[in-house]
Amino acid sequence: MGAGTVDLLVIGGGMAGLSAAARVASEGGSVVLVERAERTGGSARFAGFVWTAPTVEELRRINPDGDPELATALLNGFEDAVAWIRLLGVECRPPVPVLGFGRGHQVDTNRYLDACERLIRDRGGDVLTATRTRDLLTEDGVVRGAECVLPDGSRRRIDAAWTLLATGGFQGDPDLRAEHIHPRAREIGLRANPYSRGEGLALGLAAGAAFGPKDAGFYGHLMPAGVSLSDPARFVGLALYYSEHALLFDITGERFADETAGDHLTTMALLERPQARGLLVADARVHREWISASYVEGIPGVDKFQLCHRAGARCAVADSLEEFAWMPAEWGYPGTRIRDRVEEFNAAVRDGGETAPGRLLDRQPLDEPPFYVIEAVPAITFTFSGLLTDAGAHVLSADGHHRIPGLLVAGADAGGLYRRAYAGGLAPALVFGLAAARTVLAGTAGGGR
CATH class of the missing domain: 3.90.700.10 (Succinate dehydrogenase/fumarate reductase flavoprotein, catalytic domain)
Known part of the structure; x- marks a missing residue:
């Protein structure tokens, strides 16, 4: 890697992206986070509970068609994710029932998101808002970062050992909703931030990623x-x-x-x-x-x-x-x-x-x-279909045979966890954002080659 290469480039500054970037930065890793909106946080700023099913068995019961590996990873990572929130000085209130089958914690999500951004900046990382990602940089099939467009229209090349797609799904794009959910989804209301328009999906597909599952639905x-x-x-x-x-x-x-x-x-x-x-x-x-x-x-x-x-x-x-x-x-x-x-x-x-x-x-x-x-x-709040992934947040290739080296995904850009079922949105974003951070910190950039 070149001298100007960062350990992690995060595209999307919501719950998943900020969590991953902050965790890597906390361990001394170099980070750049790119956010399309003028402020980080995404739709997580409108939520207040981090929750999911209490057991893998319960999650499989209410979500039988979801990926069992991802379900297990979500439940296995949940307590550590809650501990990470508390480590940043943000209160997680005692667990309460949610939706009759779930269990989780009320959290001041705005305080948590701001704490993540502050940690990134304090550790020398860059947070670039109002910045659009133009293309991923690839070399011999390995993702090496991205080219971004800054607010003034200038371009910046960001070389990275790992690139994480965490732009929040495609619910903000009427055409993508009509294509991947239902023709009538084009006209439905959006109860989320307006910037999650499938940018991560487009970048991942251009890099050869697998997409699915079909007819997964939405929350x-x-x-x-x-x-x-x-x-x-x-x-x-x-x-x-x-x-x-x-x-x-x-x-x-x-x-x-x-x-x-x-x-x-x-x-x-x-x-x-x-x-x-x-x-x-x-x-x-x-x-x-x-x-x-x-x-x-x-x-x-x-x-x-x-x-x-x-x-x-x-x-x-x-x-x-x-x-x-x-x-x-x-x-x-x-x-x-x-x-x-x-x-x-x-x-x-x-x-x-x-x-x-x-x-x-x-x-x-x-x-x-x-x-x-x-x-x-x-x-609609967020979509269930997305780039297919594994428990380590690696993006899987469309041919189904390997991970795309250097490319990770978390949050609503990731598919496979839910299929016409739901057991929390912030928890998967947090858990798999932290899973992406662990992959980066393991020091095996381009794993799966």
Whole structure:
């Protein structure tokens, strides 16, 4: 390696990239981090919990089609990742349940991200913001760094023993969403930073990387239709997490998924329904116990229905199920059919019978007036398909026979961990970002040659 070669070049300054760069810098490694936005942190600045499944077995249960090697690496690395956060002086609060099956810690992610950036700079590393990566530098099939475009338009060549792609996925690009998720995904809302537009994906594919898995889906949530997501404060405030305890109807007036499987899974299912919109119906019990209550222990509860109403969402309160017959025609939903389906659901639950679709959890009737109705649409946070990788964060080649020497991937640029399932986003970014750092620190640049 030349005298001007750094140990690690990181392309993307979110949770994965900052964690990897800071860890290498903490051990005396030389680092350059390149971030397209004017500030580091990415979508991690909008999140507050580092969590995943409590065991490998549980992760395999809820995510049976994910890569088992990556699942094991995630769980094996989780406690060390939490310890790393604490080592930087950032509090991880005691573990609490998340999504009914997971477990994790509330973290001041902004403080953690800023601590990582400060450590990098203090150890002599460069953090280049508002900087675009033009091309990877390759020599005899080995990635040797990248050529970047600085804010003033000038170019800078950065030679590196290892290059880490961590640009956050491709959810910010409508065309890539339509190509790799669903044609209707082109129009869905973005509840994430706007800079994750597939830059890492494009760079990796140009270097011969494998991409997948096919039809892996995405992580997101149901949001009120017709409400702008330009303000990141709305990403959590207006997310309709309580859909797990309500009933969701498409524009034909039919249920199409087991809502209790999770709002994040119902979101993927709604995208595939006609017009990708639906009516979320709850009753007074659900409003009392879930719409107005805390979604995760430690987070104060707010009345999401009132928040949606004040934001201008299409919503209504019905004093009885009979009022569904008076649903405004411009909404486009068959109100009478929805009323009938709610009554059929209630009767089946009371009689101990089966509902269609089935319902694994919360088999209580929705029969306590008034009824709360919100039109919901899917919104995306990050993508599950990406560059295929192994437990050491190496990028795997499209021919399936080797690692691409010198090239690493972590965070939402990496694929394979989840397939139409989800068990945390910050935890994999953190764990595999630190795994990339270990690969760099092992001193085997270009491993797999």
